[in-house]
Each structure stands twice: as structure tokens, then as C-alpha cells.
Amino acid sequence: MKKFFVIYKQIFLFIILTIFLAACNNDPTSVGSELLQDANKIKLNEFNTQKENVRLSSNTFKKKITLGVSDKLILGKNSYVESYILLSFQIYLADSLITKIKDNKLKVAETWMDMKVKYSLGDKNLPFDFTVHQVRKQWGSDAFNYDSLKILNYDANDVSYSRSITDTLVKFNLVPNTVFEWLKYSVDSTLAPKNYGLLFKPTSATQRLLGFKGYQLKNDPDVPTLYIVLEQPSVFKDTILVSPYMDIHVVNGTEIYSPNDIVLEGGMGYKGYLFFDLSMLPSNIIISKATLELSVDSLKSFDGTPSSDSIVVKVLKDSVSKSYTSDSTYYAILSRSGNVFSGDISWMVQKWVSGKEENHGLELSLADEKSSVARIWIYGSKQSEALRPRLKIYYLKNN
Amino acid sequence: MKKFRKYILLLIILPNIIFASGGSIYSRFGLGDFYYSYSARRMGMGELGIASIDYDYLNFLNPASWSKLRLTRVETGIIYNGNNISSNSSSVYYSQTIFTGFMLGFPIDHQYGISLTAGLLPFSNVDYDVMTEENNDLTGSYKLTYSGKGGLSKAFIGLSYKLPFNFAIGASLDYYLGKIIHKSSIEFNSSSTYRDGSFSDEYSYNGIGFTAGLISSNLAQLFKLNDVKDLRIGLTYSSNSTIDADTVNNSTTIIGTLSNSSGKIKTKLPYRFGAGLSLQLSDYLIVADYLYQPFNQLTKDDKHINELKNLQKLSLGVEYRKSELKSHSYWEQVMLRGGLSYEKTQYHINNKSIDMIAVYTGFSLPIGLESTIDFAFQFGKRGTTANNLLKENIYKFSITLSLGEIWFIRQER
Numbered sequence: 001m002k003k004f005f006v007i008y009k010q011i012f013l014f015i016i017l018t019i020f021l022a023a024c025n026n027d028p029t030s031v032g033s034e035l036l037q038d039a040n041k042i043k044l045n046e047f048n049t050q051k052e053n054v055r056l057s058s059n060t061f062k063k064k065i066t067l068g069v070s071d072k073l074i075l076g077k078n079s080y081v082e083s084y085i086l087l088s089f090q091i092y093l094a095d096s097l098i099t100k101i102k103d104n105k106l107k108v109a110e111t112w113m114d115m116k117v118k119y120s121l122g123d124k125n126l127p128f129d130f131t132v133h134q135v136r137k138q139w140g141s142d143a144f145n146y147d148s149l150k151i152l153n154y155d156a157n158d159v160s161y162s163r164s165i166t167d168t169l170v171k172f173n174l175v176p177n178t179v180f181e182w183l184k185y186s187v188d189s190t191l192a193p194k195n196y197g198l199l200f201k202p203t204s205a206t207q208r209l210l211g212f213k214g215y216q217l218k219n220d221p222d223v224p225t226l227y228i229v230l231e232q233p234s235v236f237k238d239t240i241l242v243s244p245y246m247d248i249h250v251v252n253g254t255e256i257y258s259p260n261d262i263v264l265e266g267g268m269g270y271k272g273y274l275f276f277d278l279s280m281l282p283s284n285i286i287i288s289k290a291t292l293e294l295s296v297d298s299l300k301s302f303d304g305t306p307s308s309d310s311i312v313v314k315v316l317k318d319s320v321s322k323s324y325t326s327d328s329t330y331y332a333i334l335s336r337s338g339n340v341f342s343g344d345i346s347w348m349v350q351k352w353v354s355g356k357e358e359n360h361g362l363e364l365s366l367a368d369e370k371s372s373v374a375r376i377w378i379y380g381s382k383q384s385e386a387l388r389p390r391l392k393i394y395y396l397k398n399n
Numbered sequence: 400m401k402k403f404r405k406y407i408l409l410l411i412i413l414p415n416i417i418f419a420s421g422g423s424i425y426s427r428f429g430l431g432d433f434y435y436s437y438s439a440r441r442m443g444m445g446e447l448g449i450a451s452i453d454y455d456y457l458n459f460l461n462p463a464s465w466s467k468l469r470l471t472r473v474e475t476g477i478i479y480n481g482n483n484i485s486s487n488s489s490s491v492y493y494s495q496t497i498f499t500g501f502m503l504g505f506p507i508d509h510q511y512g513i514s515l516t517a518g519l520l521p522f523s524n525v526d527y528d529v530m531t532e533e534n535n536d537l538t539g540s541y542k543l544t545y546s547g548k549g550g551l552s553k554a555f556i557g558l559s560y561k562l563p564f565n566f567a568i569g570a571s572l573d574y575y576l577g578k579i580i581h582k583s584s585i586e587f588n589s590s591s592t593y594r595d596g597s598f599s600d601e602y603s604y605n606g607i608g609f610t611a612g613l614i615s616s617n618l619a620q621l622f623k624l625n626d627v628k629d630l631r632i633g634l635t636y637s638s639n640s641t642i643d644a645d646t647v648n649n650s651t652t653i654i655g656t657l658s659n660s661s662g663k664i665k666t667k668l669p670y671r672f673g674a675g676l677s678l679q680l681s682d683y684l685i686v687a688d689y690l691y692q693p694f695n696q697l698t699k700d701d702k703h704i705n706e707l708k709n710l711q712k713l714s715l716g717v718e719y720r721k722s723e724l725k726s727h728s729y730w731e732q733v734m735l736r737g738g739l740s741y742e743k744t745q746y747h748i749n750n751k752s753i754d755m756i757a758v759y760t761g762f763s764l765p766i767g768l769e770s771t772i773d774f775a776f777q778f779g780k781r782g783t784t785a786n787n788l789l790k791e792n793i794y795k796f797s798i799t800l801s802l803g804e805i806w807f808i809r810q811e812r
Contacts, residue, residue, distance in 0.1 A: 029529070031491045
């Protein structure tokens with residue numbers, strides 16, 4: 001018995017060890033995939049709002065925007081908008097210069113401003129001109145708007161002269177005495193009236209707009225610069241450069257009447273509202289791709305350089321108050337290609353179809369709405385099928 | 400005892416060895432593959448043994464078999480399951496090692512055959528991982544992966560009782576529990592603008608059933624079979640069970656994993672009936688069994704599963720065990736087993752029933768008073784590559800520790 005068992009045990013253990021040492025597979029393989037019937041597989045389905053006759057609504061609304069934080073300053077006017085600039089300077093002088101000004105030994109020989117053009121809207125052959133006025137009242141960039149401008153106290157006389165306007169640079173001289181007053185005030189506030197800065201107004205003949213770089217926290221050679229040439233006759237001549245420490249541009253425009261189309265306009269805060277009724281989509285789906293496409297009415301649009309080629313899409317919590325959802329810091333961007341803006345809004349659609357967020361529609365605005373005055377006219381929900389906004393959704397469904 | 404340390408150590412270590420997990424996609428249908436034996440002792444002789452009445456083994460198929468229990472028993476073990484799966488075009492080897500749970504048996508009254516037995520045992524197993532690559536004009540190529548994991552366990556508590564004329568009956572209250580997760584995912588090309596996604600459906604099961612069994616007295620005397628030491632027939636019946644499943648659907652999306660509870664669904668597990676014969680000839684115990692379960696009655700959320708039909712299993716086994724020990728030789732106490740089975744499994748796919756044929760062998764080494772360490776090996780062939788189906792070579796290896804102890808000795812005054 002013992003002998004028999006020992007042989008039996010050895011054969012048994014040999015078989016077991018052979019099995020244990022057999023190579024195992026870690027990854028899924030295609031063996032058995034033939035048994036998966038099509039009806040049981042994950043399917044990628046298409047849902048196109050254009051084809052599915054989805055209820056759609058759109059309109060244009062206005063929301064206050066704070067231009068004080070804009071990285072551009074826009075000046076000029078056209079058929080639908082006019083824009084003003086306010087600049088304020090704080091001048092710091094060396095002690096030696098302060099003494100000389102106090103002793104009345106210095107004079108401002110010449111003063112001018114260089115403003116590099118960073119944005120333009122309108123044909124460059126169209127007229128552009130402006131006047132510069134000394135402001136006589138305190139202002140701030142936080143909440144300053146066109147209503148504030150209407151009650152702003154400023155001198156009627158134009159303190160600029162010899163204006164030179166090219167495609168890349170706007171240059172003009174300032175009346176030296178105006179700047180000398182500022183210098184005196186910076187030395188001793190009792191020697192001259194307070195310096196509240198300058199107001200730039202487009203002339204009535206102006207038909208285009210130019211933009212310049214706004215105040216930057218760090219030194220930037222592209223921001224508008226004031227050059228002051230100080231002279232002590234037959235002793236020395238020196239030029240000091242001053243950048244604005246506070247600036248804003250103020251925009252005023254005509255009201256837009258668009259019962260259905262979406263008109264996005266920079267500076268004025270015109271935004272679009274867009275709603276797709278997606279209740280036809282099944283539940284428990286995964287959004288693999290959702291592309292929003294908007295067609296531009298190029299005849300009614302006015303775009304600048306650089307172009308307003310991106311639209312920001314945010315999810316609304318309330319279609320009436322136009323308040324945002326709690327995650328409104330996240331947004332989607334639509335990019336322009338030809339006359340179509342398009343972009344992926346998968347995560348927004350996923351939230352709606354999963355019931356994480358109720359669908360109260362989307363807010364559309366120009367990505368550069370604070371630094372442009374472009375008007376982008378988008379065909380709305382009542383337009384023909386080919387032109388109206390459309391949402392192409394590709395979703396995964398487990399069968 | 401020293402010489403068995405290595406086996407006990409193997410029992411402890413084996414479940415911790417990381418084997419690549421996986422199995423047949425057949426287990427995708429219904430509740431998966433079912434276990435008929437959790438122990439090496441039964442596996443070695445064809446897995447069933449419904450009419451076998453043992454004093455040193457806890458048979459989970461038939462509660463009536465506990466009526467002869469002599470000592471308090473604890474049984475536990477592991478099963479290594481290797482599966483070489485072939486399709487028409489390729490093959491793959493998967494393996495899996497599972498802990499087979501445990502059973503505890505307490506003899507209460509020898510005269511009346513009352514024993515209390517309880518345990519937690521694996522009942523069914525779902526384990527598959529399949530990938531397919533597809534292509535379409537819109538998205539380009541993409542991979543679809545389908546996997547399933549989990550299974551049901553059975554917790555039970557039961558009693559046996561000896562009827563007049565030495566018939567034994569037994570019954571257990573069964574509680575089915577467990578989780579089965581089916582996952583499917585799609586993965587697009589890395590350059591694709593389409594986002595990947597995955598769905599997983601989690602079913603958390605729980606439900607109650609019962610099992611009853613009967614084993615006859617020794618019929619050899621009745622039929623005056625002098626050469627037969629013991630002849631018994633046994634019957635076992637597990638009731639229909641309605642098993643509730645809390646269902647949670649998870650989907651991996653661009654905004655994270657979303658869970659959606661879709662409520663309870665009911666799975667109706669059909670009854671299981673088994674009949675067996677055991678015959679003791681000298682030192683040989685021969686068992687023959689038949690098991691039937693009408694899986695065409697299984698419904699999930701009131702829907703029948705087309706791929707499931709009725710299960711039938713026939714098995715034949717033999718155990719060699721010296722009944723009269725002439726000496727205290729260790730080798731005289733060793734038990735040897737062999738068996739074979741034919742099974743018409745519950746799977747019926749692509750209009751073809753999936754059948755299985757298997758051979759078994761095993762042995763037990765005594766490690767003390769009515770205590771053994773049992774080994775068994777099964778080699779089975781299941782299915783066919785015809786009709787786009789799969790052929791499996793199944794290798795199962797089981798080790799079970801079966802320990803008997805004298806508990807609860809009454810102090811005589």
C-alpha cells in the first residue's frame with residue numbers, strides 16, 4: 001500500500017505542479033468575444049438636435065461687466081459703439097529734481113505720449129481722432145461706467161496736439177504746462193491743483209476704434225508711456241518716463257434688438273442665452289462627445305484685430321436671473337473656424353443627463369468681451385435648420 | 400504531525416499566491432458557474448455523494464448525512480481553478496484560487512442522529528474578462544472590454560435526525576448572499592476625440608431557501624445482499640429561492656463616476672433535486688449520483704435567460720478506505736479516490752448545449768483522530784468550438800482540512 005501510494009502521490013504532485021507553473025494570462029483576450037451578441041454590447045449612438053427636432057430657444061441679454069480689469073484700453077467710435085479712456089499718472093521724482101522744481105529752476109521743455117496699438121476695429125482708412133482733457137474729479141477703475149462718465153468733471157479744452165496715428169502707434173504731445181502742474185503737485189500739493197489724470201474722447205468724425213495695452217502689475221514696454229523732458233536751461237536736460245497707474249475704458253453703445261438671434265458684444269456686456277431640450281435622451285448614458293456649433297451672421301458682425309474668435313460657455317442655474325451653477329469657474333470654449341464657432345461641452349451635457357444639474361440653458365459670451373468691442377451675430381433658434389445652433393451628442397449606452 | 404506542516408502551510412499560503420484571475424465567459428450568463436463540492440474529499444469521487452452517510456465528513460449536498468457524525472468537525476480549504484479556454488482562432492489560460500469557506504458540525508445526540516451543522520460556502524462564481532477590437536468610420540478603431548467578477552455564497556444552518564428503521568433526514572436553512580459585478584468599457588484610439596467610458600452593474604444578492612435530504616437505512620439487509628456491507632439511497636432537494644438583488648449602476652464619465660441605484664430586482668433560483676446511491680463493498684465505497692436543476696426557470700427581473708437550460712449531472716465515484724485496520728500503520732489509514740462525471744450544464748448557447756465530462760482523483764492523509772488533510776484533482780472538458788463556442792480544459796485542484804475534535808464531554812458525577 002505504501003509503495004503504491006508513494007507512486008500515486010508523486011504522479012499527483014507532478015500534475016499539480018505542472019498546472020501551477022503553466023503561464024497564466026493577466027490581460028483580457030478576445031477568446032470568448034464571439035459569444036457577445038451585438039445586442040449586449042456598448043453602443044455609440046448619435047443624437048443631433050438638428051435632426052431630432054429638439055426644442056430650442058435663444059436670445060440676447062445684457063449683463064454688467066467690469067472693464068477696470070481689462071488688459072486693453074479702447075478708444076474710438078463706430079456705428080454702434082463709442083469708447084473713452086481714462087488714465088491717471090503718479091509721478092515720483094528724485095530729490096534733486098524736487099529741489100529744483102521747488103526752487104523754480106526747472107521747466108518742462110516737451111512732453112508726449114506713445115500708445116502702441118494692440119487692437120483695432122474698423123477699416124484703417126476710416127477716420128480716427130480724439131481729444132484729451134484734464135480730469136478735475138476723483139475717479140476709480142473699480143465701478144466706473146458710462147453713467148459715471150456723464151457726471152465726470154473735466155476741462156473742455158484739449159491738452160493734446162501734434163497727434164500722429166499709424167497702424168501701430170498713436171503719438172501726441174501734451175501741453176507742457178499741464179504736465180508741469182502735475183510735477184508741482186507731486187512735489188507740493190499746495191503748489192498746483194490735484195492731478196486726476198486725463199480723459200480721451202473720440203471726435204465725432206471718428207469711425208473706428210483702437211486699443212492699447214492696459215495697466216500691468218509688472219513693467220511692460222507696451223503700455224502707454226508719458227515722456228517728460230525736463231530742462232534746466234544751459235545746465236542739464238533729462239527725460240523721464242511715466243506709465244499710468246490707473247486706467248479704464250468706458251463703452252457706450254446702441255441697444256441691440258434681437259428677439260431670437262444671439263448677439264455677443266464686447267465692452268457692452270451683451271451675452272447670449274441658449275437652451276436645448278434634451279429630455280429625449282435616454283437615462284444612464286455616458287457622453288462621449290458633445291459638440292456645440294454656432295453659425296455666424298457675418299453681414300451683421302463686426303470683428304476686430306485680433307479677432308474675437310472664442311466664445312465662453314457657462315452653465316446657468318437660472319434662466320431668468322442668469323445666475324451660474326456653483327461650478328461656473330469651469331467653462332467651455334468654442335473656437336471659430338470660418339463662420340462657425342464650435343467646441344466640446346460634453347461635461348455640461350453629462351451633468352444634465354445624469355441629473356446632477358437641471359438644464360436651465362447656457363450663457364454665451366465673447367472670451368475677450370472686456371478687451372474688445374467686437375459684435376458677433378449668431379443665428380438663433382428661429383433661423384433655418386442649417387443655420388440655427390446645433391448640438392451633436394455622441395453617447396454610450398450599455399445594452 | 401510534523402510531516403503535515405508543509406501541507407497546512409500550503410493551505411495557508413496558496414490563497415495568497417497571486418494567480419492571474421479569469422475564467423470563461425460562459426459565467427456571464429445567469430448566476431455563473433455553480434460549485435457542487437467545496438471539499439477535496441467529495442471532489443475526488445465525482446463531486447456529489449448524495450447517499451453517502453459519513454461519520455467523519457460534512458456533506459453539504461445532503462443534510463441527512465450528518466446524522467452519523469461522531470465528533471465535532473471543522474472543515475475548510477482552497478480550490479485552484481485553472482481553465483484553458485479555446486475558441487476557433489485562439490486560446491488562453493486563466494486561473495483562480497478561492498477559499499472554499501468553512502463548515503462546522505456538532506453532534507448533539509448520537510442515538511437520535513441529531514447533529515447541528517453550519518457553514519459559509521461558495522455557491523456560484525462569475526469570472527470572465529474578454530476584449531474585442533472593433534472599427535467604424537466615425538470613430539476609428541476602439542476596444543470593447545467585458546468583465547465579470549463575484550458570485551454567490553451560501554450561509555446555512557441545519558439539523559439532522561435519525562428516523563425509525565434507521566432512515567435519516569436533515570434540513571438546513573440557506574441564506575444566499577454575494578455580489579456580482581458586470582463591467583463593460585469602451586476605449587477609443589488615443590488620437591480620437593471621443594471619450595472612453597465604462598459601465599458597471601453591481602448586483603448585491605440576498606435571499607433565503609432551504610435544503611432537505613433523506614438517506615435510507617442499509618438496504619443490503621432488506622435485499623439480502625450478503626456481499627454488500629452497506630447499500631443506501633439518498634435524496635436531496637433545495638427549494639426554489641427568490642433572491643433579491645440591490646442594483647447599482649456605475650458609469651465612468653467625464654464628470655467622474657456616477658452611481659445610480661436602480662432598485663431591487665428579483666432573481667428566481669430554481670429548485671435543485673438530487674438522488675444518489677452508495678454501495679459499500681469490502682473496503683470500497685461506490686457512489687452514483689444524479690443532480691437536476693431546471694435553469695430554464697431561472698428568471699432575473701421576471702425575465703428568462705435564453706442561454707440557460709436545465710442542468711443535469713451524473714457522477715460515479717469510488718473510495719478506497721481500509722475498514723478494518725489490522726495494524727496501526729499510517730499507510731493503512733490513507734484513503735484513495737477516483738471518479739468521473741458527465742454534466743449537461745445549464746448553458747445553452749448558439750443553439751448548442753454546453754456539456755462537460757470530467758475525471759477525478761484524490762486522497763486523504765490522516766493527521767489525527769478523525770482528522771484528515773484531503774487532496775483532489777479534477778480534469779474536465781467543457782463545451783466545444785463548434786457554433787463559435789468555447790472549449791475549456793478545466794483543471795481543479797483542491798486541498799481541504801477536515802478536523803475532528805471531542806468537544807462538550809459531560810462530566811459524570
